[in-house]
Amino acid sequence: MIRAVMVMNTQGKPRLVRFYEFQPPEKQKELIRSVYGALSSRADNVSSFVQADKIFGQDTRLVYKHLATLYFVFVFDSSENELAMLDLIQVFVETLDRCFKNVCELDLVFNFSKLHSILDEIIFAGHVLETSSEQVMKAIEEIARLEKTANPISIVAKSVSGRLGR
Amino acid sequence: MAFAASSSAGSAGSSVSCSGSFTPSLVDSLFQRSLDDMIKALRSAPGGESSLLPRIIDEIRREVRSTDRDTKCLAIQKLTYLSSLHSLDMAWAAFHVLELLPSSSPAVKRSAYLSASLSFHSSSTDLLPLATHQLRKDLQSPNPFISSPALHLLSLSSSPDLALHLSNDLLSLISSTRAPAAIRCRAAATALPVLRLAPNSARGFIPELVEFLEPSSPLLSTTVGVFCELVSSGDPCPYLTLAPDFHRILLESRSNWVLIKILKIFTRLTPLEPRLGRKLVDPICELMRRSPSKSLVFECIRTVFSSLSEHETALRLAVEKVKDFVAADDDPNLRYLGLHALGLLGSNQSWALEENREAVVKSLADPDPNIRREALRLIMSMVFENNVMEISALLLNYALRSDPEFSNEILEAILLTCGRNFYELVMDFDWYVSLLGEMVRNPHFAKGDEIERQLIDIGLRVREARPELVRIARDLLIDPALLGNHFLHQVLSASAWISGEYIQFSRNPLEIAEALLQPRISLLPSQVRAVYIQAVFKLVAFCFVSFVNGEISSDSNCDAYENTGADSEGGDGEVECNPNSFVGSMGTKEHITSKSIIHMLNLVGTALNPLSECDEVEVQERARNALGLVHMLNGIEEWKTEVEGWKTHGRIREIVELMNSSFSEELGPVSTLAQMKISVPQELHLKENLSDLAEVLGSNDISLSLSVSFSLRKQGHFENKDESEPANESTSLLAEHRKRHGLYYLPTEPDENGSNEYPRANEFALSSNSSNTTEDLLKLTDHSLISRKMKSAKPRPTVVKLNEGDFLATTASKNANEAKEDVLSGAVKEVLLGSEEKPSSSGKTIPEEAIQMRLKETLIYSKFDSGSTEKSILVESKHRSSSSQKNNKNHGKERRRNSKKSEDKDGNSRSSARGSHHHARNKHKQSVELGDAALDVALPSLAIQDFLL
Structure with missing residues (x-):
């Protein structure tokens, strides 16, 4: 099972955090910090796997990908295959790239719920659900259509925020 | 900007004015910060995010009470963002989230579900059952983008009751023909947490899920995933009945994801039913040969290595395949996984390791610490009695050139391997002890704990190793540079103890006494200094006793042993004649004269006098003990002048006997179970509650008594004295000391680093041939990896072991976490093995x-x-x-x-x-x-x- 998905930048600031086993907020903070600690010390040309027994408990490991300013981290246990998880990160990143057209860190910062929608289409409660980024894209477009049909709030908020110029 | 400032000021004002009634003003709802606004504000906050957070949370608290749905929703979105990425607790807003769940707007509903699934858990909020009806409604929604977040919430945050309530809805969703496959997949995946929360629902779910174990089923991937979880988290026995289904999928499925999970399942099932292996070998070999997917091939290799290693053909093929991984020069991931897989092989398959030896040894120099670690682990698994010396020596050499962290990992691996099962690999303890001594010289050394333990442990268990131990201890103690390295303090403590306890093997006790009393010991922590002083005490006692007895032995021309025995029997009768007793092997040593004893007593007196007022109780007490002995000996003039018949002098005989009886008994290892063997005396009531004492003492008294210091005098008086102890002594004394112990002083030219810092311990010159080390290792492993019978020149000394095995105590605690999954696997057993009689509500396990x-x-x-x-x-x-x-x-x-x-x-x-x-x-x-x-x-x-x- 996949235990958690994290995206954080190279300064250790989380951009997306999803735990598939409940963790109270303080614990989340601690886990993010220890994952960052484990990753930040690693050079660029080394393997992507890290034993995570000390962070997430026995028999857990994490796989990560370092792209531009971001670390994409999947935490999983012995019932997942390491290379398959690496592929899954690729699927996730590809989907983000399609969705945001050349994705960069800022896209992730300002699209909190869309990010979660994408992730939830790929991984459901720790199970891999969909591995084709095309299928995920289709679902995401449909969600956008659905939310737009009856969604006055984003329009109001946007116009106001535009005027406020914040 | 001004506008924004006024709006925030306005909102602050309104929060005061509105504190009575929660109707938000028009201004508030109009100028509510959007999520993007909030993120921008946080990013550009001049005082950092934390300065702005309290204000934003105040805003959210106010907005969330709004009766306007959209205001409320936006507030929840912001709060969810903060809770997820800034780790803020949002349990207080749980009710507001629930209020949004029934919303008719899909966007609002979806945000509410996202928020709930990120923050709800039965341990933090008990409100979710309030939403049971809503969840049921949304599960049945024809819109997959409404039902899927509901399912997600159910699987991440459900409580046992809720899971039980909704299990029927879930079941009908799984088997529904109308619902889209994506939703049925999610429902099948949700079955896993529901099963875990409510094992009784296994009756319904398991047969339903078994239906989907069909190569053509659209739910196959998820279902196999669920079974894989069930098999690996609980007792795999009940799932053996499903082996034919899994096997069919193995043969027919084309999805790598499914095949990987199936292989994982078989890895767990094969040990239970060895005959499964025969059936698996062919399809797995086929996959290994044909599949282009690295992940699948790797999973096959892992399955073969861990549970099919008796099948020769499969093993051969897997070893062949793993070579591609281990030798993948351009991909560290494959190298790492290859080494990892090799680590799964048992000692019976060491030939497979042998075939990859070169790559493994090379990996020891890999830039990736993970790969180095795996390689080290593999190399240590190739260590046998016949090659332990060569491999250890070369690794030790290699550790000198590694970075500090890996260097210590190497040391730890050597210590662990050699110390395993009472040093079963070590044939020659003299070699091992000197190896330990060498490890300490590594500049990155930080394994003081383990070396300390092993040095003392060997001293206690292996009698034959003691002379060498004493020699190593002497070398460590005598080197003043080591005292400054705090990682070595524990090793020094062990060395001091060894030189005190086994001083009879020392060639020159006086030299050791000088080392133990050198001025730099003030750098040591007090516990270690206490050990030093105690060693000095034993040493003085030993020297005096052997001086007296040595005189006798030279008089009568007899063996030292017999004389000791005869003497002590004549005096007391109770002191044993032990060949290794306190005054054992005297023959090899320099003759101890009264002059050298006097010299030693003076030395002890000068060095320990200042410590008799030390504010560390342990140090003070030991120092006073030692000084007491010195005074007592100094008080008797007869032995100094060696007048006629001094040896039979009453006082002297008394002292000799006393010393003999206090130190002649050998200390041995103590079993961890020793305490259990002693029956508790009847008067001792261990389980009686001591709370009655509180009445007698009163709580104040207790806290007071804790703060009482043990030092006899005022603390302040000693502090500066202790710090500058060597410097505080009169300069003449220092000069004199310098003259006498020039050995311990450095040349007087000023040090660049300031003060009187000693050079770094274990300075070593990086030799130019560092690149050769891996080649050295390669050469080493050329001849010695496969275990051969060893022709040993000398027999292995006995290692004292205790009957009950020191490790017994550790096994007891293992059963603790096994109970967790028992209920579920019991329930599954009932379903799959069909024990119909048992009422499923009992939850009892077979x-x-x-x-x-x-x-x-x-x-x-x-x-x-x-x-x-x-x-x-x-x-x-x-x-x-x-x-x-x-x-x-x-x-x-x-x-x-x-x-x-x-x-x-x-x-x-x-x-x-x-x-x-x-x-x-x-x-x-x-x-x-x-x-x-x-x-x-x-x-x-x-x-x-x-x-x-």
């Missing part, structure tokens, strides 16, 4: 042994009467296979029906049918018979059932 016993029983029975029932079963199974071919969809149900039928038949043919496990037993029996029968009668379509045990 012990694993019982199941196994039953399986065995059936096996035997079936072997006996296979002749009589074979025919009927074959007919039966023919029917089965044909029907399952015809109608794949009903596979599971059909099978269940069939086994019912066979049950009836068997009931007739054998009267001893047992009620409770009837179903299961017959199923197994049948399969075993099929297995036997299939050999005789050619029935290719039955092959799958062959291993259904």
Whole structure:
């Protein structure tokens, strides 16, 4: 099972955090910090796997990908295959790239719920659900259509925020 | 900007004015910060995010109470963002989130679900049951983008009650023909947490899920994933009955994700049923040969290494394949995984390691610490009695050139391997002890704990190693540079203890006394200094006793042993004559004269006098003990002048006997279970509550008494004295000391680093041939990896072990976490093995042994009467296979029906049918018979059932 998905930048600031086993907020903070600690010390040309027994408990490991300013981290246990998880990160990143057209860190910062929608289409409660980024894209477009049909709030908020110029 | 400022000021004002009634003002709802605004504000906040957070949270608290749905929703979105990425607690807003769930707007509903699934848990909020009805409604929603977040919430945050309440809805969703496959997949995945929370629901879910174990099922991937979780988190026994289904998927599925999960399942099942292995070898080899997917090939290799290693062909192929991984120069991931997989092989397959030796040794110099670590682990697993010396020596050498962290990992690996099972690999303890001494010289050394333990442990357990231990300890103690390295303090403490305890093996006790009393010991922590002083005490006592006895022995020309024995018997009678006792092997040492004793006493007096007022109690006490002995000896003039008959002087004899009886008894290792062997005295009530004491003492008194310091005088008086102790002494004394112990002083030229810092311990020059080390290692491993019988020059000394095994105590704590999954696997057992009689609500589990016993029983029975029932079963199974071919969809149900039928038949043919496990037993029996029968009668379509045990 996949235990958690994290995206954080190279300064250790989380951009997306999803735990598939409940963790109270303080614990989340601690886990993010220890994952960052484990990753930040690693050079660029080394393997992507890290034993995570000390962070997430026995028999857990994490796989990560370092792209531009971001670390994409999947935490999983012995019932997942390491290379398959690496592929899954690729699927996730590809989907983000399609969705945001050349994705960069800022896209992730300002699209909190869309990010979660994408992730939830790929991984459901720790199970891999969909591995084709095309299928995920289709679902995401449909969600956008659905939310737009009856969604006055984003329009109001946007116009106001535009005027406020914040 | 001004606008924004005024709005925030306005909102602050309104929060005061509105504190009575929660109707938000128009201004608030109009100028509510959007999520993007909030993120921008946080990013550009001048005082950092934390300065702005309290204000934003205040805003959210106010907005969330709004009656306007959209304001509320936006507030929840912001709060969810903060809670997820800034780790803020949002449990207080749980009710507001629930309020949004029934919203008719899909966007609002979805945000509410996202928020709930990120923050709800039965341990933090108990409000979720309030939403039971809403969840039920949304589960049935025709819109997949409404039902899927509801399912997600159910699987991440559900409580046992909620899971039970909604399990029927979930079941109908899984089997629904109307719902899209994506939703049914999610529902199937949700079955796993529901099963874990409410094991009683297994009756409903498991048969339903078994239906989907079909290569063509759209839910196959998820279902296999669920079974993989179930098999690996609980007792895998009940799932053995599903082996044929899994096997069929292995043969027919084309999805790598599914195949990987199936292999994971078989890895767990094969150890329970070895005959499964035969069935798996061919398809797995086929996959390894054909599949282009690295992940799948790797999973095959792992499966073969961990559970099919007896199958020669598969193992050969897997070793062949793993070479591609280990030697993948451009991909560190493959290298790492290859080494990791090799680590799964047992010692029986060391030939496989041997074939990859070169790559493994090379990996020791890899830039990736993970790869280095795996390589080290593999190399340590190749260590045997015959090559332990070479490998350790070379690794130690290699550690000198590694970075500090890996260097210590190497040291730790050597210590662990050599110390394993009472040093079973170590044949020559003199070598090992000097190896330990060498490790300490590593500039990155930080394993003081373990070396300390092993040095003392060897001293206690291995008598033959003591002389060498004392020699090593002397070398460590005498080196003043080591004192400054705090990682070494524990090693020094062990060395001091060894030199005190086994001083009889020392060639020059005086030298050790000087080392133990050198001025730099003030750098040591007080516990270590206490050990030093105690060692000095033993040393003085030993020297004096052997001086007296040595004189006697030279007089009478007798062996030192006998004399000691005779002497002590004459005096006391109780002191044993122990060959290794306190005044044992005197012959080899320099003669101790009265002058050297006087010199030593003076030395001890000068060095310890200042410590007799030290504010560390341990140090002070030991120093006073030692000084007491010195004063006592100084008080007797007879031995100094060696007047006629001084040896028979009453005081001297008394002292010698006292010393002999205090130190001659040998210290040995103590079993960890030793305390248990001592029966508790009757008067001692260990379990009695001590709370009564509180009344007597009063709580204030207790806290007071804790703060009382043990030091006899005022602390302040000593502080500066202790710090500058060597400097505080009169300069003349120092100069004199310098003259006498020039050895411990450095040349006087000023140090660049300031003060009187000693050079770094273990300065070592990086030699130019660092690149050669891996080659050295390669050379080493050339000849010595496979275990051979060793021709040893000298016999291995005995290592004292205690009967009960020191490690027994650790095994007890293992059972603790096994109980967790028991209830679930019990429930699954009931479903899959079909013990119908047991009411599922009892939640009681069938012990694993019982199941196994039953399986065995059936096996035997079936072997006996296979002749009589074979025919009927074959007919039966023919029917089965044909029907399952015809109608794949009903596979599971059909099978269940069939086994019912066979049950009836068997009931007739054998009267001893047992009620409770009837179903299961017959199923197994049948399969075993099929297995036997299939050999005789050619029935290719039955092959799958062959291993259904």
